[in-house]
Amino acid sequence: MTKKSTRTIIDPNAKATSKDGIYGLPFKESEARVVFIPVPWDVTTSYQAGTSKGPGAILAASEQIDFFDLDFIDAYQAGLFMKKESAKIIKLNSEGRLLAKKIIDADDATMAKNKVLQKNLVKVNQICNDLNNEVYNETKKLLSNDQIAVVVGGDHATPFGAIKAYAEKYPKLGILHFDAHSDTRNAYMGFENSHASIMHNVMEKISGISKLVQVGIRDFCEQEYLYTKENKKVEVYFDQTLARRKMSGENFQKIAKEIISKLPEHVYISFDIDGLDPRFCPNTGTPVPGGLDYQEVMLIINELVASGKKLVGFDLVEVAPNPKDKSNEWDANVGMRLLYKMTSASLATMGHIKKR
Numbered sequence: 001m002t003k004k005s006t007r008t009i010i011d012p013n014a015k016a017t018s019k020d021g022i023y024g025l026p027f028k029e030s031e032a033r034v035v036f037i038p039v040p041w042d043v044t045t046s047y048q049a050g051t052s053k054g055p056g057a058i059l060a061a062s063e064q065i066d067f068f069d070l071d072f073i074d075a076y077q078a079g080l081f082m083k084k085e086s087a088k089i090i091k092l093n094s095e096g097r098l099l100a101k102k103i104i105d106a107d108d109a110t111m112a113k114n115k116v117l118q119k120n121l122v123k124v125n126q127i128c129n130d131l132n133n134e135v136y137n138e139t140k141k142l143l144s145n146d147q148i149a150v151v152v153g154g155d156h157a158t159p160f161g162a163i164k165a166y167a168e169k170y171p172k173l174g175i176l177h178f179d180a181h182s183d184t185r186n187a188y189m190g191f192e193n194s195h196a197s198i199m200h201n202v203m204e205k206i207s208g209i210s211k212l213v214q215v216g217i218r219d220f221c222e223q224e225y226l227y228t229k230e231n232k233k234v235e236v237y238f239d240q241t242l243a244r245r246k247m248s249g250e251n252f253q254k255i256a257k258e259i260i261s262k263l264p265e266h267v268y269i270s271f272d273i274d275g276l277d278p279r280f281c282p283n284t285g286t287p288v289p290g291g292l293d294y295q296e297v298m299l300i301i302n303e304l305v306a307s308g309k310k311l312v313g314f315d316l317v318e319v320a321p322n323p324k325d326k327s328n329e330w331d332a333n334v335g336m337r338l339l340y341k342m343t344s345a346s347l348a349t350m351g352h353i354k355k356r
């Protein structure tokens with residue numbers, strides 16, 4: 001990346017406008033330490049589609065940011081930039097979604113005898129592989145340039161390629177995974193690369209991941225429960241367990257420290273917005289009651305920074321705008337703030353900005 005001082009051209013007290021880049025910032029990609037990769041993707045979304053509109057909604061909502069932060073000093077100074085949505089990814093998504101829809105709607109008996117649907121399933125799996133390669137190549141390019149690449153989904157299938165590129169750059173990488181769902185199914189409705197299998201694929205198909213710590217999990221099948229229980233590299237903080245520990249009077253800061261203690265030196269956060277209580281993400285694809293409070297997440301992130309471990313990369317997925325009311329940008333508002341906080345934390349742990 002090229003160097004540029006921006007202190008003179010950004011007024012952090014002024015209202016940002018979306019005609020500039022994300023968070024109203026004027027950086028070019030080459031000047032930005034953090035590059036957001038929008039991935040408008042919801043090919044295998046089973047319940048409510050709409051996460052493909054997430055990156056655009058986050059970009060639009062981002063002008064509401066106030067840069068002043070009680071924990072970190074001026075993350076924006078490091079240069080933040082969001083790429084344009086890729087035409088190739090948009091095309092892959094609409095092709096894939098059309099094919100996947102008929103498979104999702106078909107029952108098992110129909111799938112077993114319908115050759116066209118079976119062919120379409122192979123095609124959908126190929127399309128998802130193409131997406132993974134696109135995201136992998138883009139992330140690899142940015143990482144080799146000493147930039148931090150951040151996937152903004154899209155559904156939870158989107159960051160696979162990014163995590164693969166990060167694991168190559170940081171061997172023994174640990175994943176801190178916030179989610180309502182375990183996302184460790186072998187496959188979902190025959191889809192090999194669906195949102196419901198992302199962490200299974202990360203653990204089985206990417207070498208070098210030393211640890212997966214899941215937080216907020218409250219929706220999973222028995223296969224997932226057994227998979228995470230038997231895999232020594234996986235540690236699960238179920239939502240129910242966290243809630244009961246809190247209700248029995250345990251100090252949440254102590255719990256947050258414990259969560260962070262399970263992670264290695266280099267950490268990647270994969271953040272599914274539905275890990276939060278649904279009041280923070282009412283339009284996400286598959287909301288589940290329970291979940292983390294926003295400030296609990298802030299505390300866990302803070303404990304990560306305090307631990308001296310490095311937040312080398314992260315993603316934010318499953319943010320979906322309200323399909324019936326475009327003026328309601330609540331989900332994206334929460335998303336863009338969470339994204340800015342993770343950006344700040346990552347930059348601070350990587351030595352690019354200071355803690356307050």
Ligand SMILES: [Mn+2]
Binds near residue numbers: 180195
């Ligand atoms: Mn997920």
